[in-house]
Amino acid sequence: MFSDTLPEHLNANRFIDAKEEISGPLEPQHYKRFAEMATLLPGGRATVRGSREPYGPRVVSGELQCEASMTCQRCLQPVTVALEGSIHWGLVFSEREMQSLDQELDPILVEEGQLFLRQAIEDEMVLLLPIMPMHESCDNGWTPDPEPGDVSEKESPFAVLAALKNEQGS
Numbered sequence: 001m002f003s004d005t006l007p008e009h010l011n012a013n014r015f016i017d018a019k020e021e022i023s024g025p026l027e028p029q030h031y032k033r034f035a036e037m038a039t040l041l042p043g044g045r046a047t048v049r050g051s052r053e054p055y056g057p058r059v060v061s062g063e064l065q066c067e068a069s070m071t072c073q074r075c076l077q078p079v080t081v082a083l084e085g086s087i088h089w090g091l092v093f094s095e096r097e098m099q100s101l102d103q104e105l106d107p108i109l110v111e112e113g114q115l116f117l118r119q120a121i122e123d124e125m126v127l128l129l130p131i132m133p134m135h136e137s138c139d140n141g142w143t144p145d146p147e148p149g150d151v152s153e154k155e156s157p158f159a160v161l162a163a164l165k166n167e168q169g170s
Ligand SMILES: [Zn+2]
Pocket: 072, 073, 074, 075, 076, 077, 079, 134, 135, 137, 138, 139
């Protein structure tokens, strides 16, 4: 099923038992926590499908891909990062069930029968963010050792550290 928007939550048992599949866009306004770390660009998409082997765990598998704008940690200019990940969730209905879940599955706690889809997807998106986003090569005039006096707001934090070290060493 292609959806105009991913539902905020869905009925976990029905989704699994019907082996439903949902595919929809990742809309920036739905992912506020993510927005604190990076700017989600339009065009992202996620697909999830429910399944269950007899007596097995309730599984939601799928994939997501999107692009986000972050700040390059080398030149402090915007850099676009491509995020792509696969989803392997095991739905659990209690903390106890969580402990006995297959290790290969990421536990997602179902509350009052609902799978909080967007929240779980947002967790995946946050995990995909690089810790040190950087351009492959910064081509906007950044130099590792700026001339003294050439202090601008865009000065690299590494250059500031280097300058501090030099001061301490002298
Ligand atoms: Zn850069």
